[in-house]
Amino acid sequence: MNLSNGKAATMSTASSSATWKAGDVVSDQFPVGLRVLVVDDDLTCLVILEKMLRRCRYEVTKCNRAEIALSMLREKKNGYDIVISDVHMPDMDGFKLLEHIGLEMDLPVIMMSADDGQNVVMKGVTHGACDYLIKPVRIEALKNIWQHVVRKKKNEWKDLEQSGSVEEGDRQPKASEDADYSSSANEGNWKGSKKRKDEEEETDERDDSSTLKKPRVVWSVELHQQFVAAVNQLGIDKAVPKKILELMNVPGLTRENVASHLQKYRLYLRRLSGVSQHQSSLNNSFISSPEANFGPMASLNGLDLQTLAVAGQLPAQSLATLQAAGLGRSPAKSGLPLPLVDQRNLFSFDGPKMRFGEGQQQHVNSSKPMNLLHGIPTTVEPKQLANLHQSAQSLGGVNLQFSAHGAQNNPLLMQMAQPQSRGHILNETTGGHVPRLPSSMGQPIVSNGIASGVLGRNGIADSGRGAGYNPVLQNSSLLNFPLNHTSELPGNSFSIGSTSGLSSLSSKAGFLEEVNSEIKGSAGFVPSYDIFNDLNQHKSNEWDIQNVGMTFDASQHSNSLQGGLDISSSVLVHQGFSSSQRNLQNRNQSQVSKAMFSVGDNTDHGNGQNINEHLNTLLGDNSIRVKTERIPDAGPQTDFFHEQFGQEDLMSALLKQQEDIAAPEDIAAAPSENDFGFDGYSMDNIPV
């Protein structure tokens, strides 16, 4: 990127010209010109921080209201490199803002507060903040915030490389062709904001190609939707950059651009489905054929979810559709128009909607919804699923699919079903993201508990509640964990696990929708997502859940939440269930969730509500427990989940070439970065 651009000269004009492309860390002027957005309702602190940051030679934009900050971020997708936000704000809880940012923009976020209580700091960690500063903030503390940006980018690269399995070929050349890529990318930068910068960056990038620097193409919502549509059309298996590029037919876009984006997308999906390879089997059933279409369900789901998440739009309908699809039901719902619609959001997603959607999807697949949940009464599930779908936009589709085939399917389903909700959700985004969540809710559950997270998300999205938000999320994540582990789930294998991945995706709200659509489009999609399979989806799910959980606002948006909750529960249940002891909590949840799981089968989510509440409670417990349990389990599965930390993960993977989980990972010290296992992750006591 062009940090060098950032240099005073090139930096283009103040504000955000963002000459400094986050992607490029290698500039001799870096971190000068780092574009910081600082949000604090306390004017005194805000002014002081601004002055301090300017003293550090950063480009500062200050804002005293979270909503305004969010709209500023949305308006200028690539306009900021890092966000610093206060925890206690009157119009929106800082953690909620954190989640939104993670989902939609995947930027590193630093939390700060005069409150230094351990639980608050922990909340920051679990919500994915990359750092937590105690007020009063000293300038020394601000001098090094650039490290978070670099780290994220680095991880992004790493993810890309890791996930590059599918497209190694693309990857490598991509790196070397960065220069070209960047140039073209820049030109093709839809946002088009920084042409000048782009050029400069190109130069820089050429110099640094194959380093961290990556040309930054702005993947706008529309663009991403086109991308997702193309991928779906081709089928995830066959989705190679070249073909995608051709299908997209976007002038100025290079194969490298597409390749890197695809990598991220895959990672994202992987994360969503994360859970498991086991789940892949589940996933298979996901899309409409019980068999393993999805072999790599995880991946598939992940994709879906991601897409959805990204799109932020995972409307409930999409999810529902997906689920239906997953379940093998007639795609009545799957009309999915989704694919494109939500795809947009992939990267820009407005809200955590996706997450939920994803969760739902997973569910949908399995025809036998609750296999995963041993002993968990699954009766409810179908309904829950239905609920999910219906829930406002929520996850209605909660992909309870989980059950049978591993959640993975669900996500896909979800996406498909999304179209309708999506619209809805989108609208709401501003309002409070409510709509989005619902969709996601549906899906996430599948993934190991991601669903739960998703649910939470929905809840949050809907209500825009900050408060409820966080806790929920936490639960979800927790839920995921154990779930993943239980790959033993009969038949379902870890759909949950996968679902988790999906869930994470769901978080991305918009993404789910897209994902769903994609999934539909490409039956083969899932299978190709090998990465997912291998990875310990389990892990990813867990993480996803976290994210998901966050969004999962207990508050509920009636349907969405419910679906979400249920799902989460189920997710948890599934995951940890089968063999693990996690059952305890899961059990409770599972029951609730089971209902959800069956979502795939049933679309009426009447129960959602009840379940939601129930779930909330359950989730709460479970989440915490799950986490604990998870860790040990994670070990074995590892591999995939490293990125799932926090909602940001999803987005980061896809959206920018940022390290996806840089922050959360660091925070969580999750070991599995590369092995995807949460080995080190000691989330034991993550207080929500």
Added chain:
Amino acid sequence: MDVGQMRRQWVEYTKSLFMEGFLDSQFEQLQQLQDESNPDFVVEVVSLFFEDSERLLNDLTRALDQPSVDFKLVDSYVHQLKGSSSSIGASRVKNACIAFRNFCEEQNVEGCRRCLQQVKQENLLVKNKLETLFRMEQQIVAAGGSIPNMEQIGF
């Protein structure tokens, strides 16, 4: 009084404020941030703080006067005041806020009211002290001198 004397006086006064706990190192940070491009930075920020604090103190008074006190609300006000006072280095105000929060947790209305009085008093004290300090600075600048840099002085 000549400029040199004024400057020395300013230094002594500043030191005393730190010694007596009215100000802490955060205030120094503010002073360091002031430069030619922003020569009135400290005065501006401090003024912002006092506007904020007066408003918060009024809100607190009102909240504690309610027949049924909403402690969560009171606590959130105190938290805000704690945050902003710590940002400018008004450490006695900050400490009073910390004590105040404890009473909020205990839901002790009387304790809270007492703390409110304490906070108001500290707020007024540091306001007067800073006004004095700023006046000295104005005089120094008016006399053609420059405000000493505490860091340089080795404080």
